[in-house]
Amino acid sequence: MEFTASQHAFAQALLHADQPLPPGLTGARGTADEARFAVYRNNVHVGLTRALAQRFGVSEKLVGPDFFVGMARAYAQDRKPSSPLIIDYGDEFPDFIAGFAPARALPYLPDVARLEAAWTRAYHAADAAPLTLAVLAPLAPEDLATLILRPHPSAALLRSPHPVGSIWAAHQGTDVTPVDDWRPETVLVVRPEMAVNVHVLPVRDGLFAALLFAGGSLGAAAEATLAEDPGFDFGAALVGLLTLGAFAAIAQGDVP
Amino acid sequence: MNAVARESLPARAGLGLKPEHYGHVLEARPDVGFFEVHAENYMGAGGPPHRYLEAVASLYPLSLHGVGLSIGAAGPLDTAHLRRLRELIDRYRPQSFSEHLAWSTHDTGFLNDLLPLPYTPETLARVSEHVDEAQQAIGRQLLLENPSTYLLFTESTIDEIDFLEAVAARTGCGLLLDVNNVMVSCVNHRLDPAAYIDRFPVERVGEIHLAGYDETVDGAGDRLLIDAHGSPVKTDVMALYDLTLARAGPLPTLIEWDNDVPAFPTLHAEAVRVDALLAGQAARRNHLKRAG
Numbered sequence: 001m002e003f004t005a006s007q008h009a010f011a012q013a014l015l016h017a018d019q020p021l022p023p024g025l026t027g028a029r030g031t032a033d034e035a036r037f038a039v040y041r042n043n044v045h046v047g048l049t050r051a052l053a054q055r056f057g058v059s060e061k062l063v064g065p066d067f068f069v070g071m072a073r074a075y076a077q078d079r080k081p082s083s084p085l086i087i088d089y090g091d092e093f094p095d096f097i098a099g100f101a102p103a104r105a106l107p108y109l110p111d112v113a114r115l116e117a118a119w120t121r122a123y124h125a126a127d128a129a130p131l132t133l134a135v136l137a138p139l140a141p142e143d144l145a146t147l148i149l150r151p152h153p154s155a156a157l158l159r160s161p162h163p164v165g166s167i168w169a170a171h172q173g174t175d176v177t178p179v180d181d182w183r184p185e186t187v188l189v190v191r192p193e194m195a196v197n198v199h200v201l202p203v204r205d206g207l208f209a210a211l212l213f214a215g216g217s218l219g220a221a222a223e224a225t226l227a228e229d230p231g232f233d234f235g236a237a238l239v240g241l242l243t244l245g246a247f248a249a250i251a252q253g254d255v256p
Numbered sequence: 257m258n259a260v261a262r263e264s265l266p267a268r269a270g271l272g273l274k275p276e277h278y279g280h281v282l283e284a285r286p287d288v289g290f291f292e293v294h295a296e297n298y299m300g301a302g303g304p305p306h307r308y309l310e311a312v313a314s315l316y317p318l319s320l321h322g323v324g325l326s327i328g329a330a331g332p333l334d335t336a337h338l339r340r341l342r343e344l345i346d347r348y349r350p351q352s353f354s355e356h357l358a359w360s361t362h363d364t365g366f367l368n369d370l371l372p373l374p375y376t377p378e379t380l381a382r383v384s385e386h387v388d389e390a391q392q393a394i395g396r397q398l399l400l401e402n403p404s405t406y407l408l409f410t411e412s413t414i415d416e417i418d419f420l421e422a423v424a425a426r427t428g429c430g431l432l433l434d435v436n437n438v439m440v441s442c443v444n445h446r447l448d449p450a451a452y453i454d455r456f457p458v459e460r461v462g463e464i465h466l467a468g469y470d471e472t473v474d475g476a477g478d479r480l481l482i483d484a485h486g487s488p489v490k491t492d493v494m495a496l497y498d499l500t501l502a503r504a505g506p507l508p509t510l511i512e513w514d515n516d517v518p519a520f521p522t523l524h525a526e527a528v529r530v531d532a533l534l535a536g537q538a539a540r541r542n543h544l545k546r547a548g
Contacts, residue, residue: 002378003330003373003374003376003378003379003382004330004331006330006374006409006411007329007330007331007359007362007373008330008362008363010371011362011363011364011367014367014371015364015367024374024409024410024411025407025408025409025410026407026408026409026410027407027408027444027445027474028408028444028445028446028478029476029478032407033407033474033475033476034475035472035473035474035475035480036406036407036444036474036475036480037406037407039406039480039482040369040371040406040407043368043369044367044368044369047368047369048368050515051368079365080364080365080366080367080368081365081366081368082365082366083324083334083336083337083366084296084323084324084325084326084334084337084360084361084366085296085299085324086296086297086366086368087296087297087299087300122303123300123303123304123305124300124301124302124303124305125300125301125302125303126301126302127301127302127303127306153301153302154303191303194303194304194307
């Protein structure tokens, strides 16, 4: 058989365990053995499910290893990595979990997986010095208001109706500490230096951060947040986000 | 000749650099001949992998080992991936770059395994084109690794060693001799591993790989060895390795342990075992030279 066609047949049989072995295979006994081809099929599945388990370790703890492998195999069956960069594999896994019927009993699971996906992206993101308070401190409030800040390349903001940051933190060690305070959380995942940090933001800063991450100016974000929450403290919120390293630079606006 | 010597890995035992050992390696600076990394794990934009690899590469010779180029694919090479490899090689200047005689990409995406190909004049031409293209793109020689295989192809008309030697002769690439793969493939296909080593063109070999295999049986009850990289090097592979050294002389030798990675001292003990065999071979050679 022509090379392209025979390799295609091999790949099809590899990906579909219900299909017969591809033509043209043999062994020392003069026949192709199912168990031998199964090694290749198994390598593909085990390699991909293992990659997902490494990236989504808390999700695996939440559902148990057997359930996780089943869910990961269901994902991997139809979604092979689009490139040899396995470090990127599973970017769509959280969305898949959200639509995976057997996982519906754990409504917070997709957001936990989103946090884990963001963690890996932060780990491999471009390095950048965070924007410091010193750059903004000299500005008068009216100058600050027009500024738009560029999020740090590693930063991701996750607004969840579940205590996703607390659940994630509770599963970092071997002993799981129960999450008592079951309420919505906004989580900032960011790597200002070499360590990836996961911060649960103060409740009233969550909307403000989300507006800034969506490209709103400091003034517009502060106004919109104040309209929702008259107790919002603009200065404290901005200092807090800058201290965590949430931004890399001023994207738009002049610093006199 | 000087340039080649400077660019080579030392004829010592090397280890795979694992993220769980970054800190220990930099603090303890263990006596290891070189470190090897999988290129694809260092293709992110930044972060700890690059920071640590820079530090380790400033202290130890480095081998860059690709697992995703799919040189044995019927289809074209991924030019974006070649560019990423070039960037890594320019950045880290590894003493060696190696890839596999295998394929892993297809229309449906990256299959994440090293898959076998038939050995025919057509596939020899394709693989040679790909090796040529890769060496052009990365601006250096690559070492092509012999595969571990579980099945054979009825259409194969070229012996595996002849195939590898022909690719090397056509492209000027070197070879990476994975002694564990030799054991796995030879047992799986009822061939004599020692005869394979005897026939291998050792003068083209730039690096040796060793690893632990798993063992099971196939549908007929025959021994089936699986290239698993999750355990110490087995005794029979060590003996085959010593035989290889007796033929080839001391060569840079990597111990691959990629799954269920143990604590560093366990890995290092494997390196010490290999260094002892390398030193033994070097001593025998010197003795023979003096006697002669």
